[in-house]
Amino acid sequence: MGENLAKNLNISPPAARGLIKLSIKDEFGPFKPMTQLNYEDFRAIITQSLKKRLLNLEVVNIEDVISNMLEDLNQNQSVITMAGV
Amino acid sequence: MLDDVLYNIFVIIFVIFIVIILSVGVFLLLRGLQIKMNNIIIASVGFISLPIGVIGYFVFNFSGLFQEVFVYISFIMTVLFTNKTFYKRRKHGFRHLANWIQLITIILGFIQILLLSIAMVFGINVYYLRVSLDFPYTFIVFNWLAWSAFKSYKNLKEYDIEPWVKLRYKLIAFFSFIISFNNLPEFFQPKGVHWGDSENIISLILFGVTVILCVIFAMGFLIAWIMPNCFKKKINKNYKPAQDKEYSEEELMKLIKEQLDQKSFSDSQ
Numbered sequence: 001m002g003e004n005l006a007k008n009l010n011i012s013p014p015a016a017r018g019l020i021k022l023s024i025k026d027e028f029g030p031f032k033p034m035t036q037l038n039y040e041d042f043r044a045i046i047t048q049s050l051k052k053r054l055l056n057l058e059v060v061n062i063e064d065v066i067s068n069m070l071e072d073l074n075q076n077q078s079v080i081t082m083a084g085v
Numbered sequence: 086m087l088d089d090v091l092y093n094i095f096v097i098i099f100v101i102f103i104v105i106i107l108s109v110g111v112f113l114l115l116r117g118l119q120i121k122m123n124n125i126i127i128a129s130v131g132f133i134s135l136p137i138g139v140i141g142y143f144v145f146n147f148s149g150l151f152q153e154v155f156v157y158i159s160f161i162m163t164v165l166f167t168n169k170t171f172y173k174r175r176k177h178g179f180r181h182l183a184n185w186i187q188l189i190t191i192i193l194g195f196i197q198i199l200l201l202s203i204a205m206v207f208g209i210n211v212y213y214l215r216v217s218l219d220f221p222y223t224f225i226v227f228n229w230l231a232w233s234a235f236k237s238y239k240n241l242k243e244y245d246i247e248p249w250v251k252l253r254y255k256l257i258a259f260f261s262f263i264i265s266f267n268n269l270p271e272f273f274q275p276k277g278v279h280w281g282d283s284e285n286i287i288s289l290i291l292f293g294v295t296v297i298l299c300v301i302f303a304m305g306f307l308i309a310w311i312m313p314n315c316f317k318k319k320i321n322k323n324y325k326p327a328q329d330k331e332y333s334e335e336e337l338m339k340l341i342k343e344q345l346d347q348k349s350f351s352d353s354q
Contacts, residue, residue: 003244011344014329018337038122039173057341071176076244078171078237083250085116085125085310 001042004072005050008065023049035084039077046070091293092283099296105303107136112311124169131162153201157194160226164190171233186229193222216271227265234258248324249317253309260305263298270294 002017009016024034026049028041037045046069054062110132117125138155141147164187172183200215238254270291278285281292308316332340 009341009345011341013327015337015341015344017327017329018332019341022334022337036120057338057345059345074174074176076237076241077173078233078254079241079246079250081122081124081170082253083247084120084122085113 001069001072004069005065008068009059019053020045020050023053026052037080038084039073039080042073042080043070046073088283088286088289091289092281095281095289095293095296098293098300102296102299102303103136103139105300105307106132109303109306109310110136124166127162127169128166131159131166134159134162148205150198150201150205153198157198160190160194160222161187163226163230167230167233171237186225190222190226193218193225197222212274212276213272216268216274219268219271223268224265227261227267231258231261231265234261245327247317247321247326249312249320252320253312256305256309260302260309263305264302267295267298267302 002020003013005011005020006013006016023045024032024037027045028037046066050069051062051066054065059065110129112129113125113132114129117123117129134155138152138159141155142149142152168183168187172179174180175183196218197215200211200218203209204211204215234254235258238251238258241251241254273287274280274291275285275287278288280288282288
């Protein structure tokens with residue numbers, strides 16, 4: 001997700017990963033481990049907290065970025081299962 | 086003498102297969118409930134159904150229909166697992182394909198049960214018709230899983246993901262592909278001979294090939310799903326996860342803002 005967001009926003013991958021970690025914290029607090037997040041959780045992170053953060057950062061093409069992120073999530077959703085079991 | 090020895094070896098291999106499949110099923114059920122993943126619970130039902138059918142048939146002498154119904158449940162659950170794991174909310178083309186495969190599996194499975202019922206009730210020999218339809222049934226269920234796992238692995242190959250996760254994709258793809266040919270030997274089963282009859286060498290060999298294929302599949306899935314931590318560590322030996330510098334929230338947002346501003350500046354140049 002971080003690499004995809006970095007490409008979409010044209011920022012560095014560590015910065016993008018940091019932004020995603022912040023969005024997860026916004027949505028679920030600091031104590032929920034990444035491995036316990038399911039597909040719906042990731043969807044909520046993208047469409048709610050990440051979107052809010054992108055709005056605050058005044059990113060211009062937010063809807064395109066969100067739609068690309070959702071498409072990436074849908075395409076690679078199996079990794080949630082494969083890494084989670 | 087040799088026939089009996091071979092038969093007993095094949096029966097032991099078959100028992101090992103059943104024990105492994107049941108163990109993987111129970112593990113996935115407990116893990117699925119623990120992490121609240123519906124698709125894993127579905128997969129576990131698929132794994133557990135198969136040994137229930139086989140044990141019912143071979144140990145408790147229930148009818149072949151009993152076994153076929155549990156194979157049906159197992160196959161439907163496998164397709165449901167594939168669809169829920171790889172194709173949930175995918176674009177229309179993929180969703181349609183996933184739905185079609187689900188429908189075809191339901192129909193082919195239903196035909197299997199129907200043909201077996203006809204054979205049992207009316208005594209009509211429909212063995213070769215059943216086997217001919219059993220091949221696409223098994224092939225579609227497991228090739229669909231193999232292809233889905235392989236495609237996803239190809240998409241994720243370049244991503245920064247732990248190697249053991251990538252290995253899990255590869256194992257599932259490879260062993261599902263192997264098992265999709267599992268019922269090919271059934272085509273060569275001699276007429277009127279009991280499956281695996283130790284007095285008929287062809288039937289015995291076919292039984293042996295089938296159980297060996299089954300146990301290879303089961304062992305592959307056992308490693309794929311119940312990977313011990315020491316094995317995961319060994320696979321991850323040369324893997325170094327991205328170590329990002331720790332920023333405070335303010336520092337990070339400032340850094341991103343700067344990078345975004347830099348981008349708009351270079352865009353406007």
